[in-house]
Amino acid sequence: MSLRVNEKIPFHLIHQMMKKAIPEENVKFSKEAKILMQECATEFISFITSEAVDLSRKSKKKILQTENILQAMENLGFDNFIEPLIIYYSRLKHFFETEKEKKNQNENQNENQNENQNQNQNENENENQNQNQNQK
Structure with a gap:
């Protein structure tokens, strides 16, 4: 299963990845x-994806899962990639969970701040009304 010409990984991303893989700054490609x-x-991506989709279909799943990709890599002889990918996936999952927790905490803090501001505003309005009534 090959991708069509217009479905290739963007050239600038390939160049960036190649540069990141080489610690020497003076290397040119x-x-x-x-x-x-x-x-x-x-x-490579097409090859793995094709096998993973076949595995997903065989298990009657409509969504391609991480397990399908790992199994596809094993089936195709890329066993040496599996352990690093599992480690990477675990770290990535932890990162997203941490980011989600931070976002939820920030949202809760913002809600609490808004509630406090509203409460303070209401108290100030009540105080102003009381002062106005006392002045009359």
Whole structure:
């Protein structure tokens, strides 16, 4: 299952990934090397995805799951990638859970601040009304 030409990983992303993989700043990549890497990355993703989708369909699931991808990689002989991917996935999942908790805490703090502001505003309005009544 190959992707069509317009479905390749964007060239600038390939270049960024290649630069990040090499710690030496003075390394340059030829256009041909970047094109070849683009082809390799795109084909690799297509290959794994195709197998994972087949596994998902066999188990009568409509949503491709992490387990399908890991099983596909094992089936296709990429066993050495599985453990690092599990570790990465675990860290990624923890990161998103932490971010969600932070967001919820911020939302709760904002709600509490708004409630306090509203309460203070109501108290001030009541005080002003009482002062106005006392002045009359």
